[in-house]
Amino acid sequence: xxxxxxxxxxxxxxxxxxxxxxxxxxxxxxxxxxxxxxxxxxxxxxxxxxxxxxxxxxxxxxxxxxxxxxxxxxxxxxxxxxxxxxxxxxxxxxxxxxxxxxxxxxxxxxxxxxxxxxxxxxxxxxxxxxxxxxxxxxxxxxxxxxxxxxxxxxxxxxxxxxxxxxxxxxxxxxxxxxxxxxxxxxxxxxxxxxxxxxxxxxxxxxxxxxxxxxxxxxxxxxxxxxxxxxxxxxxxxxxxxxxxxxxxxxxxxxxxxxxxxxxxx
Numbered sequence: 001x002x003x004x005x006x007x008x009x010x011x012x013x014x015x016x017x018x019x020x021x022x023x024x025x026x027x028x029x030x031x032x033x034x035x036x037x038x039x040x041x042x043x044x045x046x047x048x049x050x051x052x053x054x055x056x057x058x059x060x061x062x063x064x065x066x067x068x069x070x071x072x073x074x075x076x077x078x079x080x081x082x083x084x085x086x087x088x089x090x091x092x093x094x095x096x097x098x099x100x101x102x103x104x105x106x107x108x109x110x111x112x113x114x115x116x117x118x119x120x121x122x123x124x125x126x127x128x129x130x131x132x133x134x135x136x137x138x139x140x141x142x143x144x145x146x147x148x149x150x151x152x153x154x155x156x157x158x159x160x161x162x163x164x165x166x167x168x169x170x171x172x173x174x175x176x177x178x179x180x181x182x183x184x185x186x187x188x189x190x191x192x193x194x195x196x197x198x199x200x201x202x203x204x205x206x207x208x209x210x211x212x213x214x215x216x217x218x219x220x221x222x223x224x225x226x227x228x229x230x231x232x233x234x235x236x237x238x239x240x241x242x243x244x245x246x247x248x249x250x251x252x253x254x255x256x257x258x259x260x261x262x263x264x265x
Contacts, residue, residue: 001090005097006100012106013051054103085098134151134158138154221233
C-alpha cells in the first residue's frame with residue numbers, strides 16, 4: 001500500500017490560503033464529468049483535507065465525509081466522483097496527490113520561515129546579551145553607558161576606556177618604579193600626569209562643541225549630571241558623529257538621569 005503523501009505532522013491549519021491550479025482543475029476529468037453537486041462536494045473535500053492533519057488527507061469514514069463534503073444525505077450519490085483522485089494510503093487515510101503536492105510545498109516553506117524566525121530570535125538574544133555584557137564592563141571601568149547607543153558605539157567606548165585604563169596604569173607603574181624611594185613626590189607626578197590628560201580631554205571637548213565659550217555649558221552639565229556622565233555623553237556624540245552635538249549630549253544626559261532615577265543602583 002502507498003505510504004502517506006504528506007508528513008504525519010504536516011499541519012497547515014494556520015495557512016488559510018490553499019493554492020488552486022485553475023488550469024489543471026479546468027482540464028481535469030472531474031470538471032468534465034461531474035454534476036454540480038458532485039463538483040461542489042469534491043471541491044469541499046479538497047478544501048477540508050487541506051486543514052486536516054496530515055494535510056491533504058481525509059478519514060476513510062462515510063459519515064465524516066458526508067459532513068465534510070456538505071453532501072449530507074446525498075453523499076452516496078456523489079461519493080465516487082467527489083473522491084475522484086483520492087487514494088488510500090498505509091495509514092488508513094485518503095490522500096489527494098495534487099493537494100498533497102501543494103501541501104508539501106507549503107510545509108517546506110513554513111518550516112523554512114520558522115527556521116529563519118528562530119535564527120532571528122537567536123541573533124536578537126545574542127545582541128541583547130552582548131549589550132548587557134559590554135555595559136557591565138563599562139560600569140566596572142567607571143563609565144556610564146550612554147542611553148540608546150548602538151552596540152558598535154558601546155564597543156568603541158569600551159575599547160577606548162580599556163586603552164585609557166591600561167595606559168594610565170602603565171604610566172603610574174612606570175613612575176612609581178622610576179621614583180621608588182621618592183615617596184610623595186612620585187605620587188604627585190602621577191597625579192599631575194593624570195590632571196594633564198584630563199585637561200586635554202576637556203579642552204578637546206570645548207573645541208568639539210564650538211570653542212572655549214562652551215566651557216560654561218560643559219561646567220553646567222558637570223554640575224547637573226556629574227563629570228563622568230558628561231564625559232561619557234560627549235564621547236558618545238563624537239562616536240556617533242552627531243550632526244548637532246550639543247543637542248545629542250543633552251539628550252544622552254537627560255536619558256541617563258531618567259534611567260538612574262527609575263532604576264537606582
